[in-house]
Amino acid sequence: MSVMKVIEVMADSSNSWEEAAKNAVQHAAKSVKHIKSAFVQSQSMVVNDGDVVKFRVNVKITFEVK
Secondary structure, three states, X not given: OOEEEEEEEEXXXXXXXXXXHXXXXXXXXXXXXXXXXXXXXXXXXXXXXXXXXEEEEEEXXXXXXX
């Protein structure tokens, strides 16, 4: 039986939500081992003068505790 833990990470990108999600996982992987999945819980954008300037995601990352 495995023990899993979930953390919540917020990340952003100036290009896309997909890149923001990848940024969240890559950042978490710097200090968390055995990441098994990531779930994008919410998405939002920062708008400046009618233009989208940032894509933001809130990601739940699941990892195995060894």
